[in-house]
Amino acid sequence: xxxxxxxxxxxxxxxxxxxxxxxxxxxxxxxxxxxxxxxxxxxxxxxxxxxxxxxxxxxxxxxxxxxxxxxxxxxxxxxxxxxxxxxxxxxxxxxxxxxxxxxxxxxxxxxxxxxxxxxxxxxxxxxxxxxxxxxxxxxxxxxxxxxxxxxxxxxxxxxxxxxxxxxxxxxxxxxxxxxxxx
Amino acid sequence: xxxxxxxxxxxxxxxxxxxxxxxxxxxxxxxxxxxxxxxxxxxxxxxxxxxxxxxxxxxxxxxxxxxxxxxxxxxxxxxxxxxxxxxxxxxxxxxxxxxxxxxxxxxxxxxxxxxxxxxxxxxxxxxxxxxxxxxxxxxxxxxxxxxxxxxxxxxxxxxxxxxxxxxxxxxxxxxxxxxxxxxxxxxxxxxxxxxxxxxxxxxxxxxxxxxxxxxxxxxxxxxxxxxxxxxxxxxxxxxxxxxxxxxxxxxxxxxxxxxxxxxxxxxxxxxxxxxxxxxxxxxxxxxxxxxxxxxx
Numbered sequence: 190x191x192x193x194x195x196x197x198x199x200x201x202x203x204x205x206x207x208x209x210x211x212x213x214x215x216x217x218x219x220x221x222x223x224x225x226x227x228x229x230x231x232x233x234x235x236x237x238x239x240x241x242x243x244x245x246x247x248x249x250x251x252x253x254x255x256x257x258x259x260x261x262x263x264x265x266x267x268x269x270x271x272x273x274x275x276x277x278x279x280x281x282x283x284x285x286x287x288x289x290x291x292x293x294x295x296x297x298x299x300x301x302x303x304x305x306x307x308x309x310x311x312x313x314x315x316x317x318x319x320x321x322x323x324x325x326x327x328x329x330x331x332x333x334x335x336x337x338x339x340x341x342x343x344x345x346x347x348x349x350x351x352x353x354x355x356x357x358x359x360x361x362x363x364x365x366x367x368x369x370x371x
Numbered sequence: 372x373x374x375x376x377x378x379x380x381x382x383x384x385x386x387x388x389x390x391x392x393x394x395x396x397x398x399x400x401x402x403x404x405x406x407x408x409x410x411x412x413x414x415x416x417x418x419x420x421x422x423x424x425x426x427x428x429x430x431x432x433x434x435x436x437x438x439x440x441x442x443x444x445x446x447x448x449x450x451x452x453x454x455x456x457x458x459x460x461x462x463x464x465x466x467x468x469x470x471x472x473x474x475x476x477x478x479x480x481x482x483x484x485x486x487x488x489x490x491x492x493x494x495x496x497x498x499x500x501x502x503x504x505x506x507x508x509x510x511x512x513x514x515x516x517x518x519x520x521x522x523x524x525x526x527x528x529x530x531x532x533x534x535x536x537x538x539x540x541x542x543x544x545x546x547x548x549x550x551x552x553x554x555x556x557x558x559x560x561x562x563x564x565x566x567x568x569x570x571x572x573x574x575x576x577x578x579x580x581x582x583x584x585x586x587x588x589x590x591x592x593x594x595x596x597x598x599x600x601x602x603x604x605x606x607x608x609x610x611x612x613x614x615x616x617x618x619x620x621x622x623x624x625x626x627x628x629x630x631x632x633x634x635x636x637x638x639x640x641x642x643x644x645x646x647x648x649x650x651x652x653x654x655x656x657x658x659x660x661x662x663x664x665x666x667x
Contacts, residue, residue, distance in 0.1 A: 212398075214399065216402060216404070239402055239403065240399065241395055241399045243395055248395055249395075250395040251399075252396060252400055252403075256411065259666055260666065261665045261666050262662045262665060263429040263431075263432060263662065263666070264429075264432070264618065264662070267411060267412050267415065268615070268616075268617070270411050270412070271411060271415065272584040272585050273584070275584075276411075277411070277497070281400075285395065285396050345584060347616055349616060349617075350616060350617055353617070
């Protein structure tokens with residue numbers, strides 16, 4: 190009895206302490222968002238998004254600083270940070286998800302759904318994001334597009350600017366991962 | 372007994388494994404590059420209300436300024452609609468680069484033309500290290516186009532020039548609250564009257580409190596250490612509301628300062644701040660910002 194227990198214990202210890210080679214990271218992930226209205230098109234890019242995937246558990250985490258979004262107009266960037274997303278109070282947007290039915294060993298492109306909580310502007314919503322996962326000889330590229338409603342994240346638009354800012358913002362992302370070494 | 376111990380140990384190890392699996396987000400949050408984060412929008416506008424703030428415009432931004440002051444004359448009956456008198460300063464400001472702004476303008480009532488340079492020396496950093504303050508240098512030159520009443524005074528072109536230097540120091544204490552202190556030196560080429568000092572020292576205090584996403588309350592006060600001797604002057608005070616939306620910034624203020632150029636309103640404000648006609652000035656600044664250079 191105690192022998193089996195010890196074996197199990199050693200096994201768990203080994204598995205939990207063994208170095209993880211199954212993690213892949215990117216520090217230059219790209220996220221863009223678009224707001225299309227008849228009055229104005231607004232686009233912003235962030236090329237400093239951090240993301241990590243753990244293929245052992247099919248988990249993914251994404252984190253970015255809101256202030257690193259670059260807008261075409263400087264003043265828009267200031268308004269975005271100061272009046273809409275309030276990046277002094279909520280500096281980061283994060284996402285944690287689980288890639289559904291994902292087999293990391295398949296080489297080539299597969300489309301999977303990632304489910305998990307997305308936090309923007311201090312508000313967390315569960316989202317499902319359809320993602321193309323490309324596996325090229327051990328390097329992974331994740332890309333996709335999804336929409337969010339600004340109302341869901343309590344981002345208020347003054348009535349005067351309501352025609353300029355879309356109620357639904359489309360977000361596109363592309364992450365190119367490399368093996369993670371601690 | 373032994374089994375119980377083992378059970379706890381097992382629980383502990385399972386717990387450890389669980390804790391380890393939780394930290395994917397923590398792992399990347401540790402991977403952020405250690406870059407300085409500068410305070411954004413300490414005042415958002417280049418004027419707090421009547422005077423300059425530490426803010427400079429980014430490279431390639433052109434600002435159109437229309438600053439207005441409206442007031443009534445103390446005369447008991449007047450024929451004017453809404454306000455008896457008004458003064459406007461129309462000006463342009465351009466960001467040569469992210470740190471250096473060049474501006475010029477002209478005022479209708481007192482006929483003062485002014486030009487200035489503003490240089491952002493230090494920007495406040497909000498993460499560890501760096502400066503706790505934002506510091507901006509300001510230098511203007513103004514030309515009084517109207518002749519003086521004093522027939523004994525020299526009044527050539529050079530005599531009509533005045534110079535104001537500000538050392539603008541501000542700190543964004545919270546995302547909503549910013550404070551500015553601005554030691555000021557004002558020099559006139561001609562003091563007009565012998566008794567009046569040619570060089571005056573002043574200190575400005577200004578604050579901004581954000582009450583909404585786009586609305587903030589602002590206030591300013593300028594203390595003059597050695598005021599003019601030949602006329603009664605009061606320290607300039609302003610209380611206002613700034614509304615920042617899109618490419619337009621509107622500033623509304625109640626003030627006792629009629630002039631809009633630094634050397635004039637800091638040292639030559641002849642009315643005290645109260646609600647009597649002739650003293651209370653309603654001010655309205657409209658700023659439109661044009662992006663001559665765009666990112667990408």
